[in-house]
Amino acid sequence: MEKKTWKTYMFIVLMLAPALILTFGIIIYPIINTVMRSFRSSEDGSFTLEHYTYLFTDKMSVDNIVYTLWIVVITVVLAMAISYILALYLRFSDSKISRFIGTIYLLPRFIPSLVAVYAMITIIRDSGFLNRFSQLFGYNFKPGLMYNASGIIVMNLWFNIAFATMIIVAALSGIPDSIVESARDVGAGKISVFLKMILPLSFKDVVIAMTFVFMSNISSFTTPYVMGGNNPVMLGIYLRKQFSEYGNYELAAALSVVMFVFSSVSAVIYIYTNLKEKEWEKTI
Amino acid sequence: MKVNRGIVLAVLFIFAVTMLFGCTGGNTPANSETDSTGNSTEKPKVVLWASGSDNVRVLFEKVVGEYNARPESTSVVELQFLMSGSGDQKLSDRIAAAKLAGKTNTDFDLIAENGSALAEYVQKAEGDLFVPLDFSKIPNFKNVKMKSGFYTECVVPYRGTTVIMAYNAERLPNPPKTWDELDKWIKANPGRFAYNPPGSGGAGGAFVNLALYKDLPDEAKVSTDAKWVDQWGSGWEWLKSIHPYMYKSGGKVVYPNKNQGPLDLLINKEVDLIPAWADQVLTNISQGTLPESTKIYQLDPALSGTDVVLAVPSIGGGAEKTYDFINYMISPEAQKLCLETIFAVPVIDGSTIDSKAKDMIKDLDISNFTVISNGELSNKRNEYWDENIATMQ
Numbered sequence: 209m210e211k212k213t214w215k216t217y218m219f220i221v222l223m224l225a226p227a228l229i230l231t232f233g234i235i236i237y238p239i240i241n242t243v244m245r246s247f248r249s250s251e252d253g254s255f256t257l258e259h260y261t262y263l264f265t266d267k268m269s270v271d272n273i274v275y276t277l278w279i280v281v282i283t284v285v286l287a288m289a290i291s292y293i294l295a296l297y298l299r300f301s302d303s304k305i306s307r308f309i310g311t312i313y314l315l316p317r318f319i320p321s322l323v324a325v326y327a328m329i330t331i332i333r334d335s336g337f338l339n340r341f342s343q344l345f346g347y348n349f350k351p352g353l354m355y356n357a358s359g360i361i362v363m364n365l366w367f368n369i370a371f372a373t374m375i376i377v378a379a380l381s382g383i384p385d386s387i388v389e390s391a392r393d394v395g396a397g398k399i400s401v402f403l404k405m406i407l408p409l410s411f412k413d414v415v416i417a418m419t420f421v422f423m424s425n426i427s428s429f430t431t432p433y434v435m436g437g438n439n440p441v442m443l444g445i446y447l448r449k450q451f452s453e454y455g456n457y458e459l460a461a462a463l464s465v466v467m468f469v470f471s472s473v474s475a476v477i478y479i480y481t482n483l484k485e486k487e488w489e490k491t492i
Numbered sequence: 493m494k495v496n497r498g499i500v501l502a503v504l505f506i507f508a509v510t511m512l513f514g515c516t517g518g519n520t521p522a523n524s525e526t527d528s529t530g531n532s533t534e535k536p537k538v539v540l541w542a543s544g545s546d547n548v549r550v551l552f553e554k555v556v557g558e559y560n561a562r563p564e565s566t567s568v569v570e571l572q573f574l575m576s577g578s579g580d581q582k583l584s585d586r587i588a589a590a591k592l593a594g595k596t597n598t599d600f601d602l603i604a605e606n607g608s609a610l611a612e613y614v615q616k617a618e619g620d621l622f623v624p625l626d627f628s629k630i631p632n633f634k635n636v637k638m639k640s641g642f643y644t645e646c647v648v649p650y651r652g653t654t655v656i657m658a659y660n661a662e663r664l665p666n667p668p669k670t671w672d673e674l675d676k677w678i679k680a681n682p683g684r685f686a687y688n689p690p691g692s693g694g695a696g697g698a699f700v701n702l703a704l705y706k707d708l709p710d711e712a713k714v715s716t717d718a719k720w721v722d723q724w725g726s727g728w729e730w731l732k733s734i735h736p737y738m739y740k741s742g743g744k745v746v747y748p749n750k751n752q753g754p755l756d757l758l759i760n761k762e763v764d765l766i767p768a769w770a771d772q773v774l775t776n777i778s779q780g781t782l783p784e785s786t787k788i789y790q791l792d793p794a795l796s797g798t799d800v801v802l803a804v805p806s807i808g809g810g811a812e813k814t815y816d817f818i819n820y821m822i823s824p825e826a827q828k829l830c831l832e833t834i835f836a837v838p839v840i841d842g843s844t845i846d847s848k849a850k851d852m853i854k855d856l857d858i859s860n861f862t863v864i865s866n867g868e869l870s871n872k873r874n875e876y877w878d879e880n881i882a883t884m885q
């Protein structure tokens with residue numbers, strides 16, 4: 209018996225080893241390295257907090273942090289609202305249109321991001337499709353979406369609505385028609401069915417979708433780089449500037465840690481929500 | 493029973509691991525086999541590192557392909573290309589990191605880089621980075637007309653490139669030729685001029701450089717001494733004074749990112765005049781993305797340009813195996829490829845190249861561009877620009 213257990217443990221370790229070594233080599237070790245570097249002075253290598261102080265006191269840096277969080281929060285809120293409505297429609301409507309949308313709504317997931325960004329630019333830039341279309345009717349409509357936050361948010365929505373809808377649709381499909389029907393039978397109106405049953409039953413998945421959208425946008429690079437303005441900039445761009453344009457490696461490390469912490473908050477919410485699962489189901 | 497299953501799985505695991513490593517190991521003999529069929533002796537591998545915009549990548553893929561396909565080539569070149577402005581670590585940083593870590597046997601065999609950027613490499617690597625070349629082993633070198641300005645004993649220039657002004661002749665028949673005229677034109681035509689942030693590409697970098705350096709003595713232009721930073725004041729003031737007249741989107745002045753940013757604005761007729769790399773503009777015209785009416789000219793004093801050179805870092809596999817490829821790069825056939833692929837200014841006498849593309853570069857006088865090589869001061873320039881000009885309302 210003793211021997212068997214030992215062998216089994218060995219076996220488990222052996223099977224996990226490749227994944228663990230990879231994780232350690234390309235994720236954990238660089239993280240430790242970056243964290244250590246962020247506390248090092250760029251002059252003599254001694255311990256210092258100056259990089260963090262700079263990031264949270266320098267006006268440009270604070271502007272960039274606020275700008276990034278603002279864009280991400282707006283993206284999350286709008287993406288969730290639109291996705292939820294879309295998912296409700298897909299789940300509870302059985303028309304031809306809804307089935308058609310159901311087939312194509314995932315399309316954005318399969319388009320390479322840079323292609324999508326440039327495609328969007330040709331439409332929304334001041335000399336783009338919208339502008340030319342308006343000129344047909346004698347107007348000169350300039351959307352003004354390029355090189356500022358609005359364009360980035362529009363693009364973020366394009367990327368994230370498909371993803372969030374996918375998760376919410378899956379959650380809504382898990383709610384059996386029988387529950388909804390029995391609620392209607394005892395006299396519940398549409399609104400109270402939604403508020404008392406559908407919303408609580410899908411809330412966990414909405415939170416999960418939110419954390420994913422939050423994490424993928426806080427560190428985004430391509431969209432803000434190609435569509436964003438010069439100041440303020442999102443943290444991904446700011447990080448690139450510190451790293452490859454100014455050569456401030458220690459400050460770049462500190463900025464990476466800050467971005468990592470922002471993402472971690474969202475990761476903690478995700479894990480917490482997942483662990484709560486059983487309790488959630490108990491209350492229903 | 494359980495133990496048995498464990499053993500079977502463990503064997504499977506080991507098998508999988510050997511497969512994994514076996515694959516990487518198995519490639520080498522296969523490679524040399526194909527080489528030896530073409531040639532009785534095994535050719536040494538030369539890893540060529542280059543960076544730039546996408547047109548440069550296309551050029552190198554062509555040239556390297558042509559070179560490797562020639563039976564008389566004495567080495568096999570492998571291209572490592574770093575796209576500029578893609579957030580990757582810069583080549584100069586990578587090489588400096590390897591050298592400062594004390595490595596001597598890296599695969600940085602040969603680099604292709606702007607002559608004016610070499611100072612930054614040497615500065616970052618703390619000296620002695622490039623090995624002197626034995627020019628007697630590069631027979632074509634005697635035909636090279638363009639002389640490099642930096643580290644002459646260590647480099648072979650293979651093309652010239654410069655930033656110029658590009659404009660649309662239909663909308664702007666008489667572009668401003670001098671900086672004073674440019675100043676007046678920008679202020680009289682608000683929103684019709686754009687340049688990219690200096691950190692995001694060399695075209696905007698050259699424009700900002702000239703604004704800072706055009707009135708400074710020549711020695712400042714090739715100095716890495718930080719004392720010249722104090723002399724940039726009037727240049728910055730001018731850049732601030734034209735800020736309100738730059739291209740606007742959504743009511744705010746913007747400087748579009750990357751060399752391609754202002755080019756896109758010119759293509760879409762949102763601006764009339766931009767600084768741009770000559771090769772990028774000419775490539776866009778030949779592909780039809782810029783209309784035929786797009787013209788180029790040089791400002792006076794001229795925007796900065798550079799010779800682009802091949803150099804051998806001291807931490808690579810030595811100069812000996814690279815000579816044959818260097819020699820090929822400055823041969824008439826490779827020069828023709830450079831000219832026809834990216835409209836590069838040839839380094840050898842133009843009359844030895846037979847190509848129609850020569851007409852397109854006839855306005856580019858390679859002798860009159862300004863050379864600015866200030867090493868790591870360009871980081872200071874980018875930082876100042878981002879903090880003081882990008883933030884203006």
